[in-house]
Amino acid sequence: AQTVTQSQPEMSVQEAETVTLSCTYDTSESDYYLFWYKQPPSRQMILVIRQEAYKQQNATENRFSVNFQKAAKSFSLKISDSQLGDAAMYFCAYRSAGGADGLTFGKGTHLIIQP
Amino acid sequence: DGGITQSPKYLFRKEGQNVTLSCEQNLNHDAMYWYRQDPGQGLRLIYYSQIVNDFQKGDIAEGYSVSREKKESFPLTVTSAQKNPTAFYLCASGITGGAGTEAFFGQGTRLTVV
Numbered sequence: 001a002q003t004v005t006q007s008q009p010e011m012s013v014q015e016a017e018t019v020t021l022s023c024t025y026d027t028s029e030s031d032y033y034l035f036w037y038k039q040p041p042s043r044q045m046i047l048v049i050r051q052e053a054y055k056q057q058n059a060t061e062n063r064f065s066v067n068f069q070k071a072a073k074s075f076s077l078k079i080s081d082s083q084l085g086d087a088a089m090y091f092c093a094y095r096s097a098g099g100a101d102g103l104t105f106g107k108g109t110h111l112i113i114q115p
Numbered sequence: 116d117g118g119i120t121q122s123p124k125y126l127f128r129k130e131g132q133n134v135t136l137s138c139e140q141n142l143n144h145d146a147m148y149w150y151r152q153d154p155g156q157g158l159r160l161i162y163y164s165q166i167v168n169d170f171q172k173g174d175i176a177e178g179y180s181v182s183r184e185k186k187e188s189f190p191l192t193v194t195s196a197q198k199n200p201t202a203f204y205l206c207a208s209g210i211t212g213g214a215g216t217e218a219f220f221g222q223g224t225r226l227t228v229v
Contacts, residue, residue, distance in 0.1 A: 009155070035217055043203065045220035091157060095218075100165055100211055102148045102173070103218055107157040 002027045002094050006106035013082045014114045020067075021077045021109045023092030031097035034068065036077045039089040039108075048090070051075065053097075079111075087113045117142045121206050121221035127229050128193070128200065136191045136224045138206035146211045147189035148218060151175060152203040161204075164189055165211050193226060201228050 003026045013019035025034070036048040051059045051068050058066050063083075067076045079086055089110050093103040119140045128134045140147065146165050150158040160173030164183040178197025183189055189208075193200045203225050207218040 004157075006157075037217075043223050045205065045207075047217045050217055098211075100146070100163075101171070102146070102150075102160050102163050102207070102209070103158075104160075105150075105158040107155060 002029075002032075002096070002104045004092050004094050004104050004106040006090075006092055006109050008109045009107075010110040010112065012112040012114060013079075015082055015084060017082055018078060018080045019082055019111065021079075021090050021092075021111070023075045023077070023106055025073050025075065025092070025094050027073070027094065029096055033095045033097070034066075034075045035093040035095070035103065036064070036066070036075075037091045037093060037105075038086075039091065040085075040087070045091075049077065082113050084113050084115060087111060119206060119208055119219055119221035121204075121224050123224060124222065126224055126226045128226060129229060131195045133192055133194050134226065136193070136204055136206075136226070138189045138191065138221060139187055140189075140206075140208045140219075140221075141187060142208055142219060143186075144208035144210055144219070145186070146209045147183070148207040148209070149173075149179070149181065149189070149191045150205045150207065152205060152223075158205060161191065200226055202226060 032053045034051045038046045049061045063080045089108045092106040122137045148163045149161040162181040164170035180192045206221045209218040
């Protein structure tokens, strides 16, 4: 079974600064997908970014980018120019290539933005 | 607009009662999922279904039951056998196979035992 570990229960960053959230995972599969989800106080789960394991290029979405290290099984999220609206719980998630049994989530990192 | 609708948003259950949480999607997704969220625990998979009239247990299925009679609907029943049902429940849907798309989530149901 796959496991996802987020070692930072809480992180704090000054507005406009850059912050990196860590995620590691354990799998014996070679083909899979990784995701970062954001859960603001409304509790709606919002996809931030996705990464296909077969792609070496790191995914980027505006101020959000990932550092995907397949050999190290590491998938960190970098948020640049942090904004107050970025404050939320962030979850790292894994999905097998077949995807039949859904996503496996880490326990989350609570991101605080200091004004 | 396409999406996933969960109802009710808040639900209160007395000890010993069964309650059913509704989940409806109009995204034409084959797969649907139920997750439970507790503080500090992330999201844990309760049940999932890849096709109508078929479903599989997830990691924490004890005390829960589901049905999938229609593609659009995947209700979750929290039975009296569930020892600690107070939690936030999220329903999701997605495309099966190798498409690798993300799961789309509803807005959740907060269940409280009173």
